[in-house]
Amino acid sequence: MKIDILTLFPEMFKGVTESSIIKNAIEKKLVDVTATDFRPFSTHRQGHVDDYPYGGGAGMLLMAQPLFDAVAHLKKDEVKPRVILLDPAGVPYTQKLAEELAQEEQLIMICGHYEGYDERIREHLVTDEISIGDYILTGGEVGAMAIMDSVVRLLPGALGNDESAITDSFSTGLLEHPHYTRPAEFRGLEVPSILTSGHHANIERWRHEESLRRTAVRRPDLLEVYPLTDEDRAFLKAENLFEAKETNI
Structure with a gap:
């Protein structure tokens, strides 16, 4: 996979690409990441990439020309990239979208600054x-880092255990169940006995029920679209969970 990031601050990505999972994926040649300053693509005599909005108003807008030319420079003839605009008006970012983007050959992410973009960039x-949440950041760089991280970890071989990506929260449609590690007892706090029982079927059922419990308490909205089984519904009712969504249970 090729990930290109168009930004006025390419130095911001140095720490991200030289650390942790993304660094490992780059070294394994699973992904090639390049952060490109799009200012040099400006044809303005002073190298400006922004200008005042027509009709007046506060702030400056990123001009169409530098970004159109920068994207054209990054495109390869044989690949049709996904060109992503990081913007609060975009669709909310989800794990499902991350899984979709992980199938692409090339992603080009545009990180905005100032008041916004010339509308012709969008159109x-x-x-x-894409928006990573209902809040405003200084620019699109943090959003691009979040998307890159969530996508790269899904590439086969990026994680030490590929199954980790499959069982993560949101990948299954539910929040992930609780985890425990050694020692079995710490300051009087014990690991649930079922996890040390060796009965794998019971352990899997416990994990699924705990995922249902955690989701019902913390993110009940996820259960509105999750395909609950009759056994799931019985568990939720028995535990008095998610009573506000009785139509789904």
């Missing part, structure tokens, strides 16, 4: 507009 350049 004629990008394929996706």
